[in-house]
Amino acid sequence: LSHIEEVAQAFRSHQDAITSALEEFQGGEPFDDHAWTRDPLGGGSVRIMERGFTFERAGIATSTVGGTSFPRSGAPDRPELWERPYSAASLSMIFHAVNPYVPSFHANLRYFEVDGGEADWWFGGGMDLTPCYGFEQDARQFHMTLKNLCDRHGPDYYAAWKESCDTYFYLPHRGEMRGIGGIRFPRLGKGEVDWEEGMGLVDDAASTIIPAYRPIADRRRLTRYGPREKRWQQLRRGRYVEFNLVCDKGTQFGLHSGGNIEAILMSLPAAAAWSFDYMPPAGSPEANLSRFLQPRPWAERRAGFLARHLTNRA
Amino acid sequence: LSHIEEVAQAFRSHQDAITSALEEFQGGEPFDDHAWTRDPLGGGSVRIMERGFTFERAGIATSTVGGTSFPRSGAPDRPELWERPYSAASLSMIFHAVNPYVPSFHANLRYFEVDGGEADWWFGGGMDLTPCYGFEQDARQFHMTLKNLCDRHGPDYYAAWKESCDTYFYLPHRGEMRGIGGIRFPRLGKGEVDWEEGMGLVDDAASTIIPAYRPIADRRRLTRYGPREKRWQQLRRGRYVEFNLVCDKGTQFGLHSGGNIEAILMSLPAAAAWSFDYMPPAGSPEANLSRFLQPRPWAERRAGFLARHLTNRA
Numbered sequence: 001l002s003h004i005e006e007v008a009q010a011f012r013s014h015q016d017a018i019t020s021a022l023e024e025f026q027g028g029e030p031f032d033d034h035a036w037t038r039d040p041l042g043g044g045s046v047r048i049m050e051r052g053f054t055f056e057r058a059g060i061a062t063s064t065v066g067g068t069s070f071p072r073s074g075a076p077d078r079p080e081l082w083e084r085p086y087s088a089a090s091l092s093m094i095f096h097a098v099n100p101y102v103p104s105f106h107a108n109l110r111y112f113e114v115d116g117g118e119a120d121w122w123f124g125g126g127m128d129l130t131p132c133y134g135f136e137q138d139a140r141q142f143h144m145t146l147k148n149l150c151d152r153h154g155p156d157y158y159a160a161w162k163e164s165c166d167t168y169f170y171l172p173h174r175g176e177m178r179g180i181g182g183i184r185f186p187r188l189g190k191g192e193v194d195w196e197e198g199m200g201l202v203d204d205a206a207s208t209i210i211p212a213y214r215p216i217a218d219r220r221r222l223t224r225y226g227p228r229e230k231r232w233q234q235l236r237r238g239r240y241v242e243f244n245l246v247c248d249k250g251t252q253f254g255l256h257s258g259g260n261i262e263a264i265l266m267s268l269p270a271a272a273a274w275s276f277d278y279m280p281p282a283g284s285p286e287a288n289l290s291r292f293l294q295p296r297p298w299a300e301r302r303a304g305f306l307a308r309h310l311t312n313r314a
Numbered sequence: 315l316s317h318i319e320e321v322a323q324a325f326r327s328h329q330d331a332i333t334s335a336l337e338e339f340q341g342g343e344p345f346d347d348h349a350w351t352r353d354p355l356g357g358g359s360v361r362i363m364e365r366g367f368t369f370e371r372a373g374i375a376t377s378t379v380g381g382t383s384f385p386r387s388g389a390p391d392r393p394e395l396w397e398r399p400y401s402a403a404s405l406s407m408i409f410h411a412v413n414p415y416v417p418s419f420h421a422n423l424r425y426f427e428v429d430g431g432e433a434d435w436w437f438g439g440g441m442d443l444t445p446c447y448g449f450e451q452d453a454r455q456f457h458m459t460l461k462n463l464c465d466r467h468g469p470d471y472y473a474a475w476k477e478s479c480d481t482y483f484y485l486p487h488r489g490e491m492r493g494i495g496g497i498r499f500p501r502l503g504k505g506e507v508d509w510e511e512g513m514g515l516v517d518d519a520a521s522t523i524i525p526a527y528r529p530i531a532d533r534r535r536l537t538r539y540g541p542r543e544k545r546w547q548q549l550r551r552g553r554y555v556e557f558n559l560v561c562d563k564g565t566q567f568g569l570h571s572g573g574n575i576e577a578i579l580m581s582l583p584a585a586a587a588w589s590f591d592y593m594p595p596a597g598s599p600e601a602n603l604s605r606f607l608q609p610r611p612w613a614e615r616r617a618g619f620l621a622r623h624l625t626n627r628a
């Protein structure tokens with residue numbers, strides 16, 4: 001029995017709730033709604049806010065797609081799934097704020113079924129944070145919220161999924177982390193959990209997005225900044241573009257499979273900049289970012305751990 | 315007998331001459347010079363100008379690299395070359411102007427030798443123009459200059475190399491051309507031409523860069539513009555980033571082979587922007603660009619050809 005419609009409906013409800021929460025957060029400025037369909041089975045909705053008071057570019061998208069032939073690249077080591085009918089539902093979002101002190105946020109939750117769930121089904125996704133300036137308080141709060149989420153569903157999830165996130169959000173051509181990570185679970189499916197457990201986790205994750213992000217955005221969004229901070233933000237957004245266009249598997253898949261191009265590239269920032277071999281002045285908050293972004297046990301509760309892990313406070 | 319040093323020396327001379335010509339063009343503002351080396355055999359020089367009066371970002375780079383094992387991806391259908399020692403010299407440049415009416419220019423010239431030229435050698439390269447606003451006069455002048463260059467060396471070169479350029483500088487995920495093209499020759503080597511003929515053509519091509527670009531930049535660089543034109547330029551620069559990071563084979567090769575990352579990404583613009591599903595107003599010069607960018611016989615001499623090929627004049 002296929003659960004695709006049930007998941008898609010849950011994702012649409014979360015899309016509505018998250019859109020409303022962000023609209024309220026920025027004082028009522030509304031998101032635009034773009035719906036799209038693609039025959040025979042495919043369609044979605046993109047809620048988008050650009051050049052707003054709080055967000056330069058924020059998008060919250062749902063989609064349901066399917067096909068008659070599951071691609072080999074989707075499971076290279078499982079030939080029994082290749083070329084079988086499949087369907088997928090997803091909820092994705094990206095928040096790029098105006099203020100350089102507010103980190104960018106990204107989340108994706110998805111559900112796949114092959115042969116209507118008979119052959120296989122699985123959930124996947126994650127969420128992560130990309131600051132331009134490092135704040136211990138933000139990193140700890142974000143990771144603690146995600147650890148609590150994970151711990152409600154399984155004792156080992158957070159440690160494994162944090163590591164998966166740190167490994168994935170890395171730019172090999174720069175030798176740089178994208179941000180402070182978060183959680184990422186490529187697969188939680190048939191043979192590992194009951195369907196209801198998987199759906200419960202994904203539902204809880206979607207409900208955790210606003211509690212994880214809003215306090216941080218709220219704390220930083222009125223911080224004073226000038227051209228220096230804005231310039232630094234745009235250079236860091238250049239790295240974000242590099243990651244999404246060069247490294248991100250979802251974007252690569254979308255670009256080569258011919259999906260809705262604007263929905264696929266919704267994750268790109270409003271603006272980005274490049275400057276040859278730019279190095280911020282030694283000791284500046286900008287220069288300290290790369291050290292801050294190294295993977296760290298942000299959810300450890302013990303006092304004093306930061307002194308052991310960070311030589312410079314941001 | 316290896317010619318690598320001879321070609322590298324010629325490329326360095328052209329780098330000097332082109333740098334001087336651009337410095338003079340923008341009233342004496344100098345380029346910075348960054349030299350780099352990588353053991354055992356590799357190094358280069360990047361001349362860079364950022365935030366100048368005329369250029370937001372312009373770079374002119376030479377490099378010489380080599381290795382003990384020519385990569386399969388460099389010639390998938392020629393196993394006799396795989397894993398043999400090789401060396402390569404290149405001259406690349408990109409000019410992104412401040413003024414939205416001045417097109418971006420890109421050129422690359424390169425020379426490969428496998429087994430010191432015994433197993434194979436070839437030249438490759440090309441140059442192309444990417445305007446934000448279409449002007450027939452600029453497109454005709456650019457292509458006529460390149461046709462004259464090609465015709466000095468072979469009667470069939472221009473037609474073949476223009477087509478190769480139009481095919482290559484295309485964004486499949488957008489269904490869009492990158493610009494108005496130019497010429498591109500992936501290979502001109504052993505068995506096709508004498509070495510001196512190949513070198514003569516590449517030398518002539520390098521000498522044609524300034525005559526091909528400068529009159530166009532000169533004609534447009536003082537055109538008045540406002541926030542609307544600057545915004546459009548940044549959105550178009552977003553497409554330039556997409557092409558270079560997603561489609562360009564040279565960039566992909568560089569990112570995955572671990573070269574000098576700043577030299578590889580020198581081609582990215584100073585700034586780029588993205589906006590969801592942005593459509594310029596119908597009938598505006600911005601809206602007319604996509605029609606202007608379709609491949610056209612810009613070097614045809616017959617009067618009236620544009621009336622047949624363009625329904626709207628830019």
